[in-house]
Amino acid sequence: MSGSGVADAVWALLWGVNVLVLGYFLLLNGVYLLTTLAAFRALRRYPRRLKTVEVEELMRTAGALPVSLVVPAYNEGASCVEATRALLTLRYPDYHILFVNDGSTDETLERMVAAYEMEPAPLAPTAGLATGAVRGIWRSRRNPNLWLIDKENGGKADAQNAGLNYCRTPLFGAIDADSLLEPDAVTRVVRAFLEDARTVAAGGVIRIVNGCAVRAGQVVDVRLPRNLLARFQVLEYLRAFLSGRMGWDALGAPLIISGAFGIFHRATVVEAGGFDRTTVGEDMELTVRLHRHCRARGVPYRIRFVPDPVAWTECPEDVRSLGRQRDRWQRGLMESMWRHRTMLLNPRYGAVGLLAYPYFFFLEMLGPVIEAVGFVAFAVTVLAGGASAAYVGAFLGVAVLLGMALSLAAVGLEELTFRRYTRTRSLVAIFGLAILENLGYRQLNAYWRIRGFITKLRGGTGWGDMRRRGFGTGAGNGSGRAVGDGAGVDA
Amino acid sequence: MGETWEEHVFPWLGVLSALLLAVALLFTLLTLVLRWRHHRADRVWRELEARWERQLLEVLAGAGDAAALLGRVRPGEALRFLAYLSRYARRVTGEETRILRALARPHLPRLEAVYRRGAAEERARAVQTLGLLGMPDYAPLLRRALDDPSPLVSIIAARALSGLHEPGDVSRVIERLHRYALWHPAFLAGLLTDAGKGGEAVLRDALADDGRPSGERAVVAQALRNLRDPRAADAAAAVLARAGDTDLTVACLRLLAEVGEGRHRPAVLPLLDDPRFQVRAAAVAALGVVGGERDVSDARAALDDPSSWVGLEAARALRALDGDTVLPEIAREPGRRGVLARQVLAE
Numbered sequence: 001m002s003g004s005g006v007a008d009a010v011w012a013l014l015w016g017v018n019v020l021v022l023g024y025f026l027l028l029n030g031v032y033l034l035t036t037l038a039a040f041r042a043l044r045r046y047p048r049r050l051k052t053v054e055v056e057e058l059m060r061t062a063g064a065l066p067v068s069l070v071v072p073a074y075n076e077g078a079s080c081v082e083a084t085r086a087l088l089t090l091r092y093p094d095y096h097i098l099f100v101n102d103g104s105t106d107e108t109l110e111r112m113v114a115a116y117e118m119e120p121a122p123l124a125p126t127a128g129l130a131t132g133a134v135r136g137i138w139r140s141r142r143n144p145n146l147w148l149i150d151k152e153n154g155g156k157a158d159a160q161n162a163g164l165n166y167c168r169t170p171l172f173g174a175i176d177a178d179s180l181l182e183p184d185a186v187t188r189v190v191r192a193f194l195e196d197a198r199t200v201a202a203g204g205v206i207r208i209v210n211g212c213a214v215r216a217g218q219v220v221d222v223r224l225p226r227n228l229l230a231r232f233q234v235l236e237y238l239r240a241f242l243s244g245r246m247g248w249d250a251l252g253a254p255l256i257i258s259g260a261f262g263i264f265h266r267a268t269v270v271e272a273g274g275f276d277r278t279t280v281g282e283d284m285e286l287t288v289r290l291h292r293h294c295r296a297r298g299v300p301y302r303i304r305f306v307p308d309p310v311a312w313t314e315c316p317e318d319v320r321s322l323g324r325q326r327d328r329w330q331r332g333l334m335e336s337m338w339r340h341r342t343m344l345l346n347p348r349y350g351a352v353g354l355l356a357y358p359y360f361f362f363l364e365m366l367g368p369v370i371e372a373v374g375f376v377a378f379a380v381t382v383l384a385g386g387a388s389a390a391y392v393g394a395f396l397g398v399a400v401l402l403g404m405a406l407s408l409a410a411v412g413l414e415e416l417t418f419r420r421y422t423r424t425r426s427l428v429a430i431f432g433l434a435i436l437e438n439l440g441y442r443q444l445n446a447y448w449r450i451r452g453f454i455t456k457l458r459g460g461t462g463w464g465d466m467r468r469r470g471f472g473t474g475a476g477n478g479s480g481r482a483v484g485d486g487a488g489v490d491a
Numbered sequence: 492m493g494e495t496w497e498e499h500v501f502p503w504l505g506v507l508s509a510l511l512l513a514v515a516l517l518f519t520l521l522t523l524v525l526r527w528r529h530h531r532a533d534r535v536w537r538e539l540e541a542r543w544e545r546q547l548l549e550v551l552a553g554a555g556d557a558a559a560l561l562g563r564v565r566p567g568e569a570l571r572f573l574a575y576l577s578r579y580a581r582r583v584t585g586e587e588t589r590i591l592r593a594l595a596r597p598h599l600p601r602l603e604a605v606y607r608r609g610a611a612e613e614r615a616r617a618v619q620t621l622g623l624l625g626m627p628d629y630a631p632l633l634r635r636a637l638d639d640p641s642p643l644v645s646i647i648a649a650r651a652l653s654g655l656h657e658p659g660d661v662s663r664v665i666e667r668l669h670r671y672a673l674w675h676p677a678f679l680a681g682l683l684t685d686a687g688k689g690g691e692a693v694l695r696d697a698l699a700d701d702g703r704p705s706g707e708r709a710v711v712a713q714a715l716r717n718l719r720d721p722r723a724a725d726a727a728a729a730v731l732a733r734a735g736d737t738d739l740t741v742a743c744l745r746l747l748a749e750v751g752e753g754r755h756r757p758a759v760l761p762l763l764d765d766p767r768f769q770v771r772a773a774a775v776a777a778l779g780v781v782g783g784e785r786d787v788s789d790a791r792a793a794l795d796d797p798s799s800w801v802g803l804e805a806a807r808a809l810r811a812l813d814g815d816t817v818l819p820e821i822a823r824e825p826g827r828r829g830v831l832a833r834q835v836l837a838e
Contacts, residue, residue, distance in 0.1 A: 048612035052619060052647060057581070061650065061685065062678035122833035126799045168803075197675040391497045394504040401511035408518035415525045427526060431519055 014381050021374030028363045029402050035247025036409045042250035043242070043417050046307060053195070055187050062194050064093040067186055067263065069173040070163030071099045072156050076177050077106035081115040083177050086217025088143055091183040092190075096145045098163040099177075103132065103153025112148055116140040123147065126168055129161040129274040137166070156259075157275035157282040164274055167266050174283070176260040180209060180217060180312040188309035189263045192302075199302045200265040200290055203257035204309030205241045207420065208234045210317065219312050222420045224429055227317040232441045235433045237315075239410040242307065242417070249305035253356035255291075257303065259283030261311035268294070268301075279339075281332015288340045291352050308418065323448045330368065330452025337365045368449035400438040407434035539571060547579070550594070551587050557594060569598040570605070573620055580623040595624035603632065611641035618644055622651020630655060637663055642670045646682075653686035661690035665697050668707045676706070676738075680713035691720045698743075699726045705736035712742035721750045728758035737767055744773035751781040763789055768798035775801060779808030787813050794821070794828050802827065806835040 069087060073080055080099070087097050101109050112118060121139035132154030140146040151162050160174055171193060173186065185204055192202040211225030225231050248254045257264075259282060272293040275282045287303060294301035316322040337360060344361055346353040381387050411430050414420070421427055542563055549555025564572045573595055580591045599621065606617040618636050621629040636648035645667060652660040664686055671679055687694050697703060697711045708730070715723040727743040728751070734740045744762065747755050759781055762774035775793045778786050790812055793805035809818050809832075822832035 045612065048616070049643075052612055052615040052643065054581075057650070058678065061681040062675060063681060065675070065677060122830050122837060124799055124803065124827060124830045124834055126803075194675045194678050196673045198673065388497060391501055391504075394501060394508065398504055398507050398511065401508055401515060405511050405515040405518060408515050408522065412518050412522040412525065415522045415529070419526075419529060424526065427522070431522075434515075 011386070014377055014384075014386060017373060017377035018381060021370060021377065024363065024367070024370045024374070025399065028367065029406070031359050031363065032243070032406050035251065036243045036406060036413075037247075038250035039243050039246035039413060040409075040416075042246055043307065043413055047417060050308065053191075055184065055191055058191060058194055059093065059187060064095075064187070065171055065190055065193060066094040066096075066169035067092065067171045067173055067190065068096045068098050068163070068167040068169045068266075069175050069186070070160055070167065071097060071175050071177050072102055072159030072163065073099060073104065073108055073177040074102045074153065074156075074159070075104045075106045075108060077104065077108045077111050080108050080177060081111055082217060083180075084112070084116070084146065086180055087175070088146065089183060089217060090181060090186055092186040094169075095186060096147060096169065098147050098149060098166060098172075100149045100151065100159040100163045102151060102155070102159035102162075109148070109150055113138060116146055116148075117142050118146075118148055121147070123166055125165040127165045127270045127274075129165050129270065130277075131158050131162040131165065134162060155277060157277045157279070160282070161274040161277070164266065164270060170266055171263055172266045172269070173261070173263045174257075174259055175311070176313065178314060179206075179260045180214065180219060181261065182310045182312075183218065185261070185309040185311060186263070189261075189306050192304045192306050193263070193265070196302050196304075198300045199304055200268045200294065201257050201262060201287060202304040202306050203245075203262035204306050204311060205245075206237060206258050206260050207310055207312050208237055208315050209312035210315055212312065214312075222422070224421065224426050225315075225317070229319065229322055229441075230315050230317050231429070231433055232437050233315040233322075235407055235410070235430055235437060238414050238430075239407055241305075242413040243406065243410045245305040246307050246413075248356055251351055251355060253351040254303050254305050255287060255352065255356045255360055256284040257287045257305075258311075260313050261309070268299075276339075279332060279335040280328050281336050284332060285336040285339065288336050288343070291349060292340060292343060295349055310420075319444070323444075323451070326445060326448035327452035327455060330365075330449045331456040333360065333365050334453065334456045337361050368446060368453050371446050372450050403438055403442065404434050407437070536571075539568065539575065543572070543575060547576075547594075551579070551583070551590055557590070561594065561597065564598070569601045573598055573602055573624060577620050577623050592624050592626070596628070599625050599629065603629075606632070606636070611643055614639060614641065615644045615647045618647045618651060622648070622654070626651070627655065634660070634663065637667055642673075646671050646674065649682055649686075653682055656686065656689045658690035658693050661686045661693045665693065665707070665711065668710060669704070672706070676710050676713060679710045680717060683711065683714035684717040687714055687718055691715065691718060691722070694718075695720070695723050695726050698723065698730060701733065705734070705739040709736070709738040709742040712739065712746045716742070716746040716749045719750055724750045724752060724755055727751070728755040731758045731762065737769055740765075741769050741773045744770070744777045748773070748777040748780050751777055753781055753783065756781045756783075756786075760789075763793065768796070768801055771796060772798065772800040772804045775808050776804040779804075779811035782808070782812055784812065787817060791817065791821075794831060799827075799831075802831050803835070806831040807838075810835055 071084070071087065076083070084097065084099060099112060101112070118138040118140050121137055123137045123139075132152035135150045135152065138148040138150065147166070149162055149166055151159065164172060171190065175181065189202050189204050193199045208225065208230060209219060210227065210230040211223045212219045213221035213223065224234060245254065245256075262283065268290065269286070272286070272289050276285045276289070279285045290301070290303060316325055341361070343349045343353045343357050345358055349357065378387075378392070382389075382392055408431065411427070411434065415427070421430065543560065546555050546560040546563065550557050550560055576591050576595050580588060583591065602617045602620055602625075606614050606621070609617060614636075618633060622633060630652065633648045633651050637645050637652075639645050639648065649664045649667070649671075652664070661683065664683060668679065683694065694711050694715050698708055698715065700708070712723075712727060712730075715727075724747055727746040730743050731740060734743065740762070744759065747759060751759075756778070759774050759777045762770055763778065765771050765774065771793070775790060778790060782790070787809065790805050790808040793808070794802050796802050796805065806818065809821075818832050818836060821828050822836055823829065824832070
């Protein structure tokens with residue numbers, strides 16, 4: 001091939017890559033637009049329905065469906081007592097707390113036993129999911145609905161399965177030890193099960209507690225965090241839950257119930273095999289597997305996102321912890337997507353297989369790779385004189401404006417519905433964040449996702465730790481993920 | 492590719508940028524307008540509450556002038572006043588309910604108008620408020636609402652009618668259970684339980700009706716169990732002889748576990764060996780009520796059932812059948828039987 005032939009081939013390649021990246025960009029934002037519009041439509045109707053069928057009225061008629069809250073904990077000695085106290089104040093008529101001590105090496109067990117006057121209690125398992133050995137079962141004398149399962153260390157999913165094995169109620173909740181549930185959060189999620197008996201899983205909103213005033217395990221004053229990284233995450237979570245999750249729910253294809261706060265139909269989850277102990281994204285993996293399980297058996301089912309119940313969670317405030325979290329989310333996403341790839345573009349799975357799965361597979365899972373290749377190709381094109389600075393600027397400007405518009409739409413949805421940030425200056429600050437996040441934060445996210453992608457390809461499996469400031473009630477591993485809903489997408 | 496591509500795309504990028512900027516500004520503006528509207532709505536509510544609250548509390552306490560309170564409701568505030576009264580109506584009973592209904596009566600025709608022309612959620616809300624503040628005057632309207640095109644409106648009407656405890660309404664709701672198929676059986680059973688006080692005969696007939704879908708009969712059986720209707724036990728035993736559906740069989744067994752007697756034992760015994768664990772668990776639980784000393788060995792054998800649920804119910808049945816002899820003895824055993832026995836003894 002002659003010199004000009006090689007140059008032509010390189011140009012053609014660059015052309016192709018640029019078109020591919022442009023297509024990715026348009027498709028990705030097209031989906032965001034679609035979910036935002038679907039969310040808008042659903043959220044407009046939701047408050048009216050809430051007023052029509054009041055939760056208390058519903059519970060009074062049906063009697064509350066009994067729920068067991070499974071709370072896995074590893075080395076939570078500093079916070080477990082307070083976190084449990086918060087759970088004990090939930091306004092729900094019939095619930096148990098199954099606190100699972102996952103082989104902690106600190107004083108988690110001793111503190112729980114002392115604080116709640118726990119004593120060994122007989123309890124037969126109701127399921128036989130494989131878990132680390134259970135060393136003992138304890139029950140509180142003061143709060144008979146509080147149980148403690150002490151087991152060998154096996155990881156979060158293993159601890160959740162241990163809780164599931166001892167669950168005796170038709171529903172169970174997966175709750176992070178470091179999440180603060182609002183008093184009526186369980187009631188509001190269970191509503192989804194009462195209104196549609198086909199519901200097998202439902203999750204609520206995760207919001208950022210950093211900066212909020214917390215008393216006795218309850219958020220009493222909602223404020224924006226002082227830390228800029230945490231502030232960005234407030235906006236990210238609004239976008240992820242109100243635009244993303246709500247939109248996917250409205251489209252009939254929710255693909256993730258957050259591990260920080262979700263309620264599940266016990267028997268269905270046990271039949272499906274419980275939580276997968278070999279993935280760092282056990283919440284998404286379970287949700288995807290429930291879709292597969294129910295479809296394979298021809299069982300009518302629904303998986304729902306409910307926008308009003310809230311779990312507050314502490315988000316990372318330092319770059320290192322946040323990076324590790326996003327790295328882990330990316331790996332979890334890849335594991336779930338690869339494991340269930342048979343669902344990809346498979347009409348047997350309806351909107352999940354034809355819409356949500358391709359989105360998460362191509363745009364979220366492979367997105368970091370496409371973006372990285374795009375950055376390189378774009379840079380080469382510019383350096384080789386294939387594009388002017390004005391053109392590059394205009395393209396980046398469109399990307400930034402589009403990201404901003406979608407973020408502002410999410411803020412609008414929050415204002416339309418739940419209005420947790422009541423101070424007008426908070427609202428104005430969130431507007432500012434929608435602009436600021438494009439100047440570094442989104443790029444950092446893209447970097448972490450690429451890093452997670454590479455780590456996964458190299459066989460990385462760890463969870464990573466997280467430095468926490470604490471809010472007086474708990475600390476943990478921050479699994480209230482906002483992945484896959486435009487949360488971590490580079491502009 | 493450079494210039495041609497740029498020349499082609501550049502103007503579009505400009506147009507797109509301008510459009511997106513406009514959209515972003517529009518969203519910002521809309522959000523601020525929403526904030527302002529919400530603030531205004533909150534302020535209006537606070538002002539209305541301040542205007543009505545003291546007098547309403549006086550009227551409820553029997554010390555105030557109802558006419559004066561009604562005089563404070565300006566034209567155009569009727570629906571807000573009804574919403575305000577609804578908040579109280581959910582929390583009070585007896586004489587206070589009667590007072591609230593009397594206060595609401597002059598304004599209810601406005602709500603009826605909303606019911607006639609509103610969207611499904613608005614109609615449902617109107618029906619709910621009419622059920623709270625307009626009964627029994629608006630019962631005929633609510634009965635018509637049972638056939639509203641929206642199942643949501645229909646079920647809200649059914650919920651409202653359940654407070655009247657009229658057998659005719661129990662029948663009407665049962666006939667429309669198919670419209671509420673998505674709702675959880677516990678909710679539907681609760682609905683029929685509330686409605687069914689005084690209408691147990693209608694429920695028993697529905698349970699015995701083989702032509703009715705099994706799911707609906709299971710709901711009816713659960714309502715009869717909630718009502719602890721002793722006369723329903725015979726119907727449940729008869730159904731067990733013919734039923735194949737799991738939910739219906741389990742519901743009938745649970746009904747027998749609540750109100751069954753010794754004569755129902757023959758209907759229960761064959762189901763102890765049913766292949767479905769839910770049925771075996773419910774059967775052994777029922778045996779604990781309808782059985783006697785001669786059934787201790789069956790219950791004891793069920794302790795070793797592969798299903799933990801059956802084992803647990805067997806331990807409970809043993810405690811019911813045998814009192815304090817067999818179970819404490821089993822509790823000393825190691826393994827699952829021992830744990831089950833100790834667990835039940837500790838309950």
